[in-house]
Amino acid sequence: MADYAPVDLTAEGQVEFELNGRKVTAPAGTMLVDAAFAHGVEVPIFCYEPRLGPPVGACRMCLVEVEGMRGLQTACSTPVQPDMVVRTTSELAKDGQDGVLEFLLENHPLDCPVCDKGGECPLQDRTFRFGPGKTRFVEPKRHFPKPLDLSSLIAIDRERCIQCWRCVRFSQDVAEDKLLVMEDRGAGSVVATLTGDQYVGRFTGNVIDLCPVGALTSIPYRFRARPWDIRNTPSVCGHCPCGCNVELTEREGAVQRVTGRPDPNYAVEEGWLSDLCRFAYAGNDGPDRLRAPAIRDEGRVKEAQLDEAVDAAALVLGRGGKVGILVGPRATVEEGFLAQELARAALPGALVQRLGIPGAGLEAIRSQPAAQLGDIDGADLVVVVGGDPGEQQGIVELRVRKARRRGATVVTVGPRPHGLEGLGTAVRSEPGRLAAALEALELPAAERMIVLWDEADLAAEPDAAGALARLAGERGARQIELGLDVNGAGLRALGMGATEVLDAARRGEIDTLLTIHADPLDGPGGPEWGWALGRVRARVAIASFASTLTESSTVTIPASTHYETEGVYVSMNGRAQRLRPVTAGPEASAPGWEILIALMHRLGAPPPYRTAAATFAAAAAARPALAGLDYDALGVLGAPVAGVAPVSPNGVNGPREPAGTGLPLVTTTRMFGGADAYRAEALAWVRTGAELVLNPAEGARLGLADGARARLRSPFGECALPVRLDPAHPAGAAFATTGVPEAGVERLLPADRGPVRVEIEVVG
Amino acid sequence: MTVEEIRAHIDPIRHEFAEARSLILPALKFAQTEKGHLTREDLEAVGEATGFSAAYVESVASFYDRLYLRPTGERVVSVCVTLSCMLRGADELLEHVCEREGLPHDGGTSEDGRITVQEVQCLGYCDRAPCVQVDAEETRGPLSLDDADALLEELRSSPRPERLWR
Numbered sequence: 001m002a003d004y005a006p007v008d009l010t011a012e013g014q015v016e017f018e019l020n021g022r023k024v025t026a027p028a029g030t031m032l033v034d035a036a037f038a039h040g041v042e043v044p045i046f047c048y049e050p051r052l053g054p055p056v057g058a059c060r061m062c063l064v065e066v067e068g069m070r071g072l073q074t075a076c077s078t079p080v081q082p083d084m085v086v087r088t089t090s091e092l093a094k095d096g097q098d099g100v101l102e103f104l105l106e107n108h109p110l111d112c113p114v115c116d117k118g119g120e121c122p123l124q125d126r127t128f129r130f131g132p133g134k135t136r137f138v139e140p141k142r143h144f145p146k147p148l149d150l151s152s153l154i155a156i157d158r159e160r161c162i163q164c165w166r167c168v169r170f171s172q173d174v175a176e177d178k179l180l181v182m183e184d185r186g187a188g189s190v191v192a193t194l195t196g197d198q199y200v201g202r203f204t205g206n207v208i209d210l211c212p213v214g215a216l217t218s219i220p221y222r223f224r225a226r227p228w229d230i231r232n233t234p235s236v237c238g239h240c241p242c243g244c245n246v247e248l249t250e251r252e253g254a255v256q257r258v259t260g261r262p263d264p265n266y267a268v269e270e271g272w273l274s275d276l277c278r279f280a281y282a283g284n285d286g287p288d289r290l291r292a293p294a295i296r297d298e299g300r301v302k303e304a305q306l307d308e309a310v311d312a313a314a315l316v317l318g319r320g321g322k323v324g325i326l327v328g329p330r331a332t333v334e335e336g337f338l339a340q341e342l343a344r345a346a347l348p349g350a351l352v353q354r355l356g357i358p359g360a361g362l363e364a365i366r367s368q369p370a371a372q373l374g375d376i377d378g379a380d381l382v383v384v385v386g387g388d389p390g391e392q393q394g395i396v397e398l399r400v401r402k403a404r405r406r407g408a409t410v411v412t413v414g415p416r417p418h419g420l421e422g423l424g425t426a427v428r429s430e431p432g433r434l435a436a437a438l439e440a441l442e443l444p445a446a447e448r449m450i451v452l453w454d455e456a457d458l459a460a461e462p463d464a465a466g467a468l469a470r471l472a473g474e475r476g477a478r479q480i481e482l483g484l485d486v487n488g489a490g491l492r493a494l495g496m497g498a499t500e501v502l503d504a505a506r507r508g509e510i511d512t513l514l515t516i517h518a519d520p521l522d523g524p525g526g527p528e529w530g531w532a533l534g535r536v537r538a539r540v541a542i543a544s545f546a547s548t549l550t551e552s553s554t555v556t557i558p559a560s561t562h563y564e565t566e567g568v569y570v571s572m573n574g575r576a577q578r579l580r581p582v583t584a585g586p587e588a589s590a591p592g593w594e595i596l597i598a599l600m601h602r603l604g605a606p607p608p609y610r611t612a613a614a615t616f617a618a619a620a621a622a623r624p625a626l627a628g629l630d631y632d633a634l635g636v637l638g639a640p641v642a643g644v645a646p647v648s649p650n651g652v653n654g655p656r657e658p659a660g661t662g663l664p665l666v667t668t669t670r671m672f673g674g675a676d677a678y679r680a681e682a683l684a685w686v687r688t689g690a691e692l693v694l695n696p697a698e699g700a701r702l703g704l705a706d707g708a709r710a711r712l713r714s715p716f717g718e719c720a721l722p723v724r725l726d727p728a729h730p731a732g733a734a735f736a737t738t739g740v741p742e743a744g745v746e747r748l749l750p751a752d753r754g755p756v757r758v759e760i761e762v763v764g
Numbered sequence: 765m766t767v768e769e770i771r772a773h774i775d776p777i778r779h780e781f782a783e784a785r786s787l788i789l790p791a792l793k794f795a796q797t798e799k800g801h802l803t804r805e806d807l808e809a810v811g812e813a814t815g816f817s818a819a820y821v822e823s824v825a826s827f828y829d830r831l832y833l834r835p836t837g838e839r840v841v842s843v844c845v846t847l848s849c850m851l852r853g854a855d856e857l858l859e860h861v862c863e864r865e866g867l868p869h870d871g872g873t874s875e876d877g878r879i880t881v882q883e884v885q886c887l888g889y890c891d892r893a894p895c896v897q898v899d900a901e902e903t904r905g906p907l908s909l910d911d912a913d914a915l916l917e918e919l920r921s922s923p924r925p926e927r928l929w930r
Contacts, residue, residue: 178817183826186885194819195804 003122005031005050006266007038017084031055032075033062036088043088044097044126046104046212047164048076051270053173053405058165059104061126063096064088072096098132104162105135107142108213115160117214119227123162142187150180150191151199152685153219153279154208158190161215167191167207174272176401177201191215200686202394202671205278209260209271218257220282220682225251233582234261234636236569237277238330238562239676241483242373242395243571244269244277245637248563248582255281255563255582265637267374268575274394275683276671281563283679288546290558291586306557306588310595313514313540313555314602321511321537323350324501328518329485330544331592332567332579333626334612335516336491337619338596342514346605351510353501354491355518357455357484358752361462364469370574371450371478372640376403381446382424384412385468386434387454387482388668390419393572396452396482409444413437414457415666416735417728431664431733432755434464438471449477455572456484460755483572484669486562490570493625493641502751505532514540516592517559521548522675522741525751527717542592545679558589565591566612568634570641576629577638658755660715663698663734665748665758674739690743692721692760695731699723702760709763712736714756717747720763734758765795765806770813787814788824792831801832829884830900837873837880839919842897845883848890852906857894858883860909864916878920 007030014025019036026035033043034050047059055077063072067085072093075086087093105127112118147155163182168191171180179199183192193199208218230251237244237258245265249257258281264271293309295302304312317323325339325347336354343350359366376382376399390397400420404410410424415431429437434457443449451472458465472479483489502525504510513536520529526548533539533549541553544561562569564585570576581591590598593612600607609615613631620626629639658664670688677683692710694702704710706725711718712734721736721743729735738745748758773794774787781787791814795806802825804818811818825831829842843849843858858869861881865874871881887903889895895905896915904915 172820179819181817181819181823183823185827192819192823194807194817194822197819 003045003049004037005034007034009038015080015082017080017082017086019086020088026080029079032064032073032078032080032086035080036075036086041088043075044130045076046122046126046162047166049166049169049210051174051264051272052166052169052210056165056169059162060100061097061104063093063100065090065093094130097130101127101131102135102137105131106137107159108162109141109143109157109159111160115157115214116217116222117211121214122212147217149198149219150193150216151204153275153682154199154204155217155219155222156191157215157217160213161191162213163189164212166210166212167216170203170207170210171199171201173405174398174401175201175203175206177203180207202274202276202390203272203398205275206260206272209273218279220279221249221257224256225249230256231582233580235563235580235582236577236638237273238486238569238579239276239280240274240393241486241488241572242269242393243569243575243577243638244273244395245577246273246277248281248580250582253583255284257281261636267372267637268571268577269395270374270398272395272398274671275686276394276674276677279682280676280680282682283676284561284563286545286679286681288679289586290543290546290550290556290589292588293558294553294556296552296554306590309555309557310598310602313557314599316538316540316554317347317512317514317599318603319512322504322509323347323512323514324504324510324536325350325352325514325516326501326518326520327352327354327491327496327516329354329356329488329491330517330562331491332487332562332565332569332612333490333494333576333619334567334615335592335596336487336494336496337623338593338600338607338615339514339516340494340496341607341618342596342600342603342605345607346600346603351500351504352496354488354496354498355520355523356488356491356498357459358498359455359459359492362455362459362465365451365453365458365465365472365479366481368451368469368472368477368479370640371480372575373399373480373573375478376400376450376452376480377406379403379446379448379450380408381444381449381477382408382410383441383443383449383451383477384410384414384420385438385451385453385464386414386457387452388416388418389452389454389482391671391673392454392484392669393482394671396480400452409446411441411443413441414454415730415733416668418668428730430730431666432461432658434458434461435467438464438467441471443475446475449475451477451479452482453479454482455488456753460753480573485572487569489572489574489641490568490576493570493574494619494623495625499752502529502532505529505536508535510536512536512538512540514542515549515553516542516596517544519543519547519549520751522746524738524746524749524753525716526744526747528751542595544589545675557595558586559595560585560589560591564589565593567591567593568616568631574641575638576626576634576641578631578634578636658757659750660757660759662713662757662759663732665712665714665756666733666735667738667745667749668735669739670737673737675741678741688737688740690721690737690740690745691724693724693726693729693735695729696725696727698731698734699725703762704760710760711763712745712748712758712760714748714758716750716756717744719744719747721745734760765798765809767809767812770795770809774813784815785820785824788816788821789828792821792825792828796831799835801835829882835873837877838924839878840880840882840899841915841919842882842884842887842900843871844885844887844889844893844895844897846886849887849894849905852893854894857896857907857909857912861896861912861916864913879916 057074057077062075064075065087144158260271293304413427538554616631673688791810808818811821873880892905
């Protein structure tokens with residue numbers, strides 16, 4: 001993890017001091033450990049972690065000698081002063097560091113061949129580099145029953161703990177879930193939860209990364225591998241649109257672990273990951289993974305080789321008739337661009353569409369100056385409009401909490417209650433009346449205002465998008481889009497619209513449909529798509545996981561997941577970042593872009609490039625929104641995409657007046673409720689089912705008690721859900737959870753996720 | 765103890781504390797008066813009354829020897845095991861007392877519910893080591909093993925006094 005805070009040695013207000021005999025400078029107020037590290041001097045630390053807030057000086061590992069001060073000082077909590085004389089390697093300082101390590105190791109079991117942190121353990125490393133080399137302790141070490149489960153994801157070996165407080169500080173001060181504490185005192189101190197309850201939260205896995213010894217370990221990864229027999233690759237998470245930077249661990253061809261990067265991306269996730277991002281990898285090899293190409297011929301399904309399937313797909317697509325191409329939100333920029341090239345060069349007249357929210361009416365707000373997630377920290381006013389960021393764009397929650405801790409005012413406006421409401425002023429809007437709420441919004445004066453706005457909520461209310469754009473413009477605010485789709489912004493940047501194929505299919509004009517990581521039948525508007533696809537003659541699916549669509553496609557070609565392919569994702573707020581494959585995936589699968597290039601060759605229109613990098617270069621040259629981006633220069637941290645924001649072509653949203661009768665439906669996705677969480681066995685214990693949440697008054701009116709089962713019916717479809725009555729939810733609306741595979745709340749929604757009303761009745 | 769009762773107790777003294785978390789201790793002490801120990805519900809109620817998580821409240825409660833997270837016997841004997849007392853035989857004293865009461869080596873409550881023995885960190889009575897504290901009120905030392913026997917006899921035969929937490 002990030003041990004030392006970055007120090008700007010060129011900033012104003014430098015003070016000069018002496019470090020191990022050298023005259024050096026650092027900005028006033030910089031902690032000695034950071035200033036020393038910036039000048040190439042490493043002071044060993046355990047408890048210090050700049051991202052956890054002010055230092056606590058708990059471990060005493062960073063003892064240094066400061067001339068004129070009695071005794072040794074903790075460098076983590078001593079700011080640099082003009083003319084300070086510091087010695088980090090003097091005999092006195094060395095003696096202090098030796099002593100601390102000898103003391104820490106008095107009870108630490110040194111079970112490195114057993115401990116998962118062996119080889120990745122700062123205690124081990126620092127003992128070798130800074131330790132005394134021998135110990136005077138000969139007494140037997142402490143033994144506890146081990147390990148205890150702090151949760152179903154995290155185990156604690158208590159004797160390894162050096163009580164640095166990092167995990168407790170993360171829980172108390174960063175995630176603010178307030179669940180982890182240090183219990184008892186003295187030799188009996190242990191990290192614990194309230195009377196042994198499970199440590200349940202959305203960001204709990206970060207304490208594993210933070211632990212400088214092997215006291216906290218990941219249960220899914222425990223004993224799976226050793227640091228010397230794994231391969232780590234920096235990549236980007238593909239489970240939500242935040243674009244968090246991750247490190248993927250591979251062993252024996254499978255993803256074994258996902259962790260934060262040692263050098264975090266401060267513009268995005270700052271090294272913290274949500275538990276979905278960290279633990280959902282287990283679903284990559286789940287039972288619904290497509291492992292073999294299939295060709296369906298007159299009702300019979302034949303397993304095929306990859307080449308055969310591509311040949312068959314080319315045959316199906318090239319036999320004439322109009323082709324529709326549907327690109328799903330998980331497709332990379334390269335896959336989207338190749339789909340467009342396929343339509344342009346090989347299948348003239350083919351329609352290409354992305355699966356997602358059309359977003360007409362969002363241009364005004366999208367064209368306001370954009371901010372990166374890291375900019376939220378420095379804001380003094382954060383306005384969250386719509387959505388449920390803690391559940392849908394997890395890492396945003398930590399950023400907003402951090403801003404609030406630094407003194408920012410937080411204002412939330414929207415129809416549904418959510419976790420960020422408690423951080424400041426909450427303005428509850430009626431469903432469909434967001435614009436009125438925004439017009440009436442009274443905000444305090446602020447120099448640095450940032451607006452976070454939910455793509456789906458504002459797309460459903462374009463007048464609210466306009467009102468918000470005016471507000472942001474007047475106040476000089478920067479904006480961050482809370483998108484829903486992993487690479488929705490990347491596909492928009494290609495100029496890809498979101499309505500053509502469905503409209504054409506409805507009219508019976510599509511003869512053959514090619515889907516690329518697209519799953520329209522199981523998503524919003526499933527019934528609409530089902531009806532439209534009933535008129536399509538043949539379907540070719542390039543997909544990673546089995547779905548209703550792949551089960552009936554003419555040709556199915558297994559594609560790599562984001563763990564297995566090269567390419568670029570553009571995060572919801574417009575940051576282009578590179579995916580790097582850590583495994584090859586199933587033998588008979590291939591990256592989507594490779595399959596598309598092969599298809600273009602088969603169809604007689606080979607593109608003049610054959611790598612992901614060259615494809616991206618072609619896309620950047622052809623699409624103004626991507627202009628200036630260079631694949632290699634994206635490096636490991638990515639770069640903001642300047643022109644992605646305003647582009648939402650061909651967007652004609654559904655009717656603005658809600659369709660149907662009854663209560664307006666307000667939907668949200670839970671972090672552990674979507675298909676990714678369902679695929680990962682490790683997350684089974686925190687999975688949340690879908691539910692219908694009603695205000696108790698509304699429940700009474702409809703004759704629905706807590707725990708009853710209700711049927712919801714909209715003009716598009718119907719589903720049945722268990723009912724929960726909750727006074728925190730306002731009357732006058734129905735709140736339901738989307739994303740849960742078996743619940744099918746998506747069936748209630750139109751394909752463009754526009755506003756809808758539902759009739760509710762008791763089941764049975 | 766209910767949240768309202770705890771609030772009624774701490775609201776009048778709230779102004780005496782510069783930091784809200786300092787209210788946790790008087791709130792816990794008050795909550796303990798009801799049963800002589802703190803239940804999970806008490807921890808949650810104190811958390812709600814003071815604005816801290818129940819887990820944080822438990823971490824405070826578990827730090828202090830005079831707050832009990834389990835039911836105690838009628839009389840509580842706290843044996844100091846910190847350095848001065850340890851060097852003067854605290855381990856033997858603790859073992860002796862536990863053995864006499866039929867308890868595991870680190871303490872517990874006797875079967876008849878009369879005596880609870882616990883080991884505690886420093887009682888600040890180093891000049892009279894080894895020492896014990898009775899009912900969180902009276903500290904005695906130095907104690908020989910015979911003195912400890914006599915003390916236990918005395919506690920068993922004397923009625924339970926009005927305690928700080930009752």
